[in-house]
Amino acid sequence: MDEIDFRSDTVTWPTPAMRQAMANARVGDDVYGEDPTVNQLEQDTADLLGHEAGLFVSSGTQGNLIAMLSHTQRGDEAIMGEDAHVYLWEAGGIASLGGVLPKTLPTDARGQLHPAQVEAAINPDNPHKARTRLICTENSSGGNHGAALAPTYFANLRHIAQTHNLRLHLDGARLLNATTALRIPPTAVSQHVDSVSLCLSKGLCAPVGSVLVGSHDFIHRARRLRKVLGGGMRQAGILAAAGLIALHDMSQRLDQDHQHAQLLAHGLADIDGIVINPAAVETNLVFFSLREDVPYTAPQLAQKLYETTQIHIGGYGIHRLRAVTHYWVGEPEIEQLLAGLKNLLHG
Numbered sequence: 476m477d478e479i480d481f482r483s484d485t486v487t488w489p490t491p492a493m494r495q496a497m498a499n500a501r502v503g504d505d506v507y508g509e510d511p512t513v514n515q516l517e518q519d520t521a522d523l524l525g526h527e528a529g530l531f532v533s534s535g536t537q538g539n540l541i542a543m544l545s546h547t548q549r550g551d552e553a554i555m556g557e558d559a560h561v562y563l564w565e566a567g568g569i570a571s572l573g574g575v576l577p578k579t580l581p582t583d584a585r586g587q588l589h590p591a592q593v594e595a596a597i598n599p600d601n602p603h604k605a606r607t608r609l610i611c612t613e614n615s616s617g618g619n620h621g622a623a624l625a626p627t628y629f630a631n632l633r634h635i636a637q638t639h640n641l642r643l644h645l646d647g648a649r650l651l652n653a654t655t656a657l658r659i660p661p662t663a664v665s666q667h668v669d670s671v672s673l674c675l676s677k678g679l680c681a682p683v684g685s686v687l688v689g690s691h692d693f694i695h696r697a698r699r700l701r702k703v704l705g706g707g708m709r710q711a712g713i714l715a716a717a718g719l720i721a722l723h724d725m726s727q728r729l730d731q732d733h734q735h736a737q738l739l740a741h742g743l744a745d746i747d748g749i750v751i752n753p754a755a756v757e758t759n760l761v762f763f764s765l766r767e768d769v770p771y772t773a774p775q776l777a778q779k780l781y782e783t784t785q786i787h788i789g790g791y792g793i794h795r796l797r798a799v800t801h802y803w804v805g806e807p808e809i810e811q812l813l814a815g816l817k818n819l820l821h822g
């Protein structure tokens with residue numbers, strides 16, 4: 476890449492192998508179901524996650540939106556964490572396009588809903604009440620240090636969902652980061668939910684795309700909804716070719732990003748003025764903050780860092796910063812980032 480960019484793993488460029496595969500991809504009209512590369516990506520993702528069928532979609536946001544619309548009707552209610560990506564960062568799509576009422580609940584420090592609170596939040600069958608229909612979960616838990624949530628958490632929620640005839644959706648944008656960190660197969664988590672949306676365009680480096688998986692019936696409805704949303708993409712095998720490399724090859728190296736995140740977190744902890752607990756970093760998302768007496772706000776520090784080193788990091792609110800490790804930033808880039816921050820704070 477031209478610049479060292481730690482803001483997100485979405486900044487990742489496709490790898491040389493991906494560009495090659497894209498150039499050579501077999502394609503067809505995917506809206507007719509005739510793109511062999513898309514069909515393979517959909518089936519391979521469904522197999523990897525232990526579900527019947529898959530649907531290639533343009534983004535994680537589209538995957539989550541289609542899933543939530545496919546599981547609900549207008550006027551239904553969906554339970555989710557108050558810090559859920561689908562609630563905070565997806566432009567309110569379930570409300571504006573689905574007419575679905577989000578019911579947000581507090582989460583713990585790792586982004587987990589409390590099962591007893593979820594159960595208590597389900598509306599009774601009463602004409603005054605919206606019909607509670609869906610629980611939305613996330614893994615890794617993006618706003619919460621990229622916490623890798625364990626299968627038992629999802630098993631508990633599945634039990635509640637089944638008892639009350641609700642559906643359970645997993646926003647698994649970084650599911651493979653979570654299961655890599657936990658050293659378990661993805662199915663250990665995905666078997667407990669009705670649908671999963673998996674991003675190929677984050678740490679897995681594909682230029683575009685997510686895959687939504689679930690039952691045949693669910694994906695049948697989802698395919699129509701994708702068309703409604705303008706997401707029927709013709710010769711999409713060009714993109715799916717990169718997606719296959721993301722799914723099969725790039726997924727095998729995520730552990731390296733997590734080791735790099737540890738290296739970065741420990742380096743940050745050694746800089747006076749930076750507050751971070753490296754043990755709270757579970758995957759590739761490294762959140763840290765500035766001590767009160769540091770003479771910069773987080774956005775100011777990020778800006779200064781870029782001006783002095785051309786290295787990008789994310790600065791939020793007053794004190795919070797984020798650096799994300801990925802394929803294009805390794806040890807040398809981490810050393811440069813740490814040196815740049817030391818220089819600004821103590822140079």
Ligand SMILES: *Cc1c(COP(=O)(O)O)cnc(C)c1O
Pocket residue numbers: 485534535536537539560561613615617646648649674676685
């Ligand atoms: C990135 C992300 C998404 C979807 O993002 P897109 O940019 O639409 O692909 C969804 N959920 C979480 C937790 C994410 O981090």
